[in-house]
Amino acid sequence: MFKKLLNKKLVKNEKGLTLIELLAVIVILAIIAAIAVPAIGNIIENSRIKAVKADAINILNAANIYLTEQPNVTTFDEETAGFKDYLQSSGKIKTFDITKAASVISIGATVTLESGTTITFTGANLSNIDASTAETDDGTKVEKK
Numbered sequence: 001m002f003k004k005l006l007n008k009k010l011v012k013n014e015k016g017l018t019l020i021e022l023l024a025v026i027v028i029l030a031i032i033a034a035i036a037v038p039a040i041g042n043i044i045e046n047s048r049i050k051a052v053k054a055d056a057i058n059i060l061n062a063a064n065i066y067l068t069e070q071p072n073v074t075t076f077d078e079e080t081a082g083f084k085d086y087l088q089s090s091g092k093i094k095t096f097d098i099t100k101a102a103s104v105i106s107i108g109a110t111v112t113l114e115s116g117t118t119i120t121f122t123g124a125n126l127s128n129i130d131a132s133t134a135e136t137d138d139g140t141k142v143e144k145k
């Protein structure tokens with residue numbers, strides 16, 4: 001008889017989650033996931049855009065060294081003999097044109113990422129490279145800051 005009373009008290013004192021509480025937790029986690037997943041996607045896309053911008057800056061820096069040693073050259077591209085010695089890798093930028101006018105070195109290039117985002121550098125130099133445009137394949141502008 002004593003064991004029956006003891007067992008009843010243990011059952012009454014047990015703590016646990018009810019089905020409603022468990023469902024509430026699952027709903028809250030689903031809401032958090034629904035908010036976080038698109039934010040993470042934007043972070044990844046912005047990092048890809050910044051990586052292409054960094055590639056363009058590397059090309060411009062290599063072009064600056066090349067043009068310092070070749071003062072008579074004013075325009076060239078990725079196929080120019082001797083330039084590859086100054087640039088280890090152009091990253092995602094496979095084709096580009098470099099122009100030097102009035103001591104300002106600028107790049108012209110277009111890169112399309114796997115996501116469909118197209119980044120275009122037109123007359124971009126080290127001081128205005130943020131003004132270059134990035135847009136998705138449906139024409140939506142992407143801010144690159």
